Amino acid sequence: xxxxxxxxxxxxxxxxxxxxxxxxxxxxxxxxxxxxxxxxxxxxxxxxxxxxxxxxxxxxxxxxxxxxxxxxxxxxxxxxxxxxxxxxxxxxxxxxxxxxxxxxxxxxxxxxxxxxxxxxxxxxxxxxxxxxxxxxxxxxxxxxxxxxxxxxxxxxxxxxxxxxxxxxxxxxxxxxxxxxxxxxxxxxxxxxxxxxxxxxxxxxxxxxxxxxxxxxxxxxxxxxxxxxxxxxxxxxxxxxxxxxxxxxxxxxxxxxxxxxxxxxxxxxxxxxxxxxxxxxxxx
Ligand code: SF4
Numbered sequence: 299x300x301x302x303x304x305x306x307x308x309x310x311x312x313x314x315x316x317x318x319x320x321x322x323x324x325x326x327x328x329x330x331x332x333x334x335x336x337x338x339x340x341x342x343x344x345x346x347x348x349x350x351x352x353x354x355x356x357x358x359x360x361x362x363x364x365x366x367x368x369x370x371x372x373x374x375x376x377x378x379x380x381x382x383x384x385x386x387x388x389x390x391x392x393x394x395x396x397x398x399x400x401x402x403x404x405x406x407x408x409x410x411x412x413x414x415x416x417x418x419x420x421x422x423x424x425x426x427x428x429x430x431x432x433x434x435x436x437x438x439x440x441x442x443x444x445x446x447x448x449x450x451x452x453x454x455x456x457x458x459x460x461x462x463x464x465x466x467x468x469x470x471x472x473x474x475x476x477x478x479x480x481x482x483x484x485x486x487x488x489x490x491x492x493x494x495x496x497x498x499x500x501x502x503x504x505x506x507x508x509x510x511x512x513x514x515x516x517x518x519x520x521x522x523x524x525x526x527x528x529x530x531x532x533x534x535x536x537x538x539x540x541x542x543x544x545x546x547x548x549x550x551x552x553x554x555x556x557x558x559x560x561x562x563x564x565x566x567x568x569x570x571x572x573x574x575x576x577x578x579x580x581x
Pocket of ligand 1: 359360361362363438439440441442443480481568569570
């Protein structure tokens with residue numbers, strides 16, 4: 299199979315097949331929900347939606363979201379050839395109805411019709427130097443993207459200083475502000491440090507971790523577990539209907555920062571956490 303076809307398979311799988319760790323986390327949330335509650339109904343709908351999408355090979359959600367490719371490139375993979383193949387795959391998946399036409403020209407307000415345009419798809423390119431290239435695709439829904447937020451510490455309104463307690467306060471504030479909007483139960487990707495741009499990039503890359511995968515940094519792993527429990531005790535629940543599961547997980551990464559700044563960048567991913575990875579066979 300050529301690169302175009304392999305990338306088309308990746309796009310299709312990402313759009314129709316909710317990853318098993320996310321589905322498992324939704325099932326766990328369902329088992330914890332109160333019988334007859336709005337939360338129970340919402341979670342049942344999400345799970346049956348995911349099953350139907352897989353069976354009928356239809357998009358799990360009408361919100362295609364931002365198409366973000368993360369490429370760990372072997373030395374033989376050419377960036378321009380990858381870009382051409384990725385754009386073909388996105389346009390073809392749109393033509394086949396596996397992706398809804400969701401890319402809008404910001405100046406004219408017109409839909410581009412094929413999910414391609416200035417800045418779409420997003421490609422993060424890393425020279426991995428290994429024999430095989432790995433390509434990950436994430437579809438990041440717009441409703442959840444609207445719930446992303448960036449804090450600059452210290453923040454006197456939150457009593458948040460430049461330390462992990464300050465980071466904790468920011469994260470709980472973000473969850474509280476969202477109140478289930480952005481299609482809870484969600485997953486938080488967080489970056490401590492970096493600048494405004496790289497902080498958000500790192501927060502999105504954190505969303506590629508699997509549910510339950512803890513940070514290799516012991517203090518961040520502890521904070522992730524603590525925040526998951528605390529956020530889920532806020533009572534916001536699935537879709538904000540009230541309940542026990544507001545978040546499915548919290549992933550915290552970090553980057554070095556400048557002495558003058560301390561950003562906490564938070565990307566919110568909805569329950570429809572679409573991400574898949576393939577190894578590219580080059581020929
Ligand atoms: S935020 Fe997620 S679940 Fe909600 S409409 Fe967008 S893609 Fe779908």
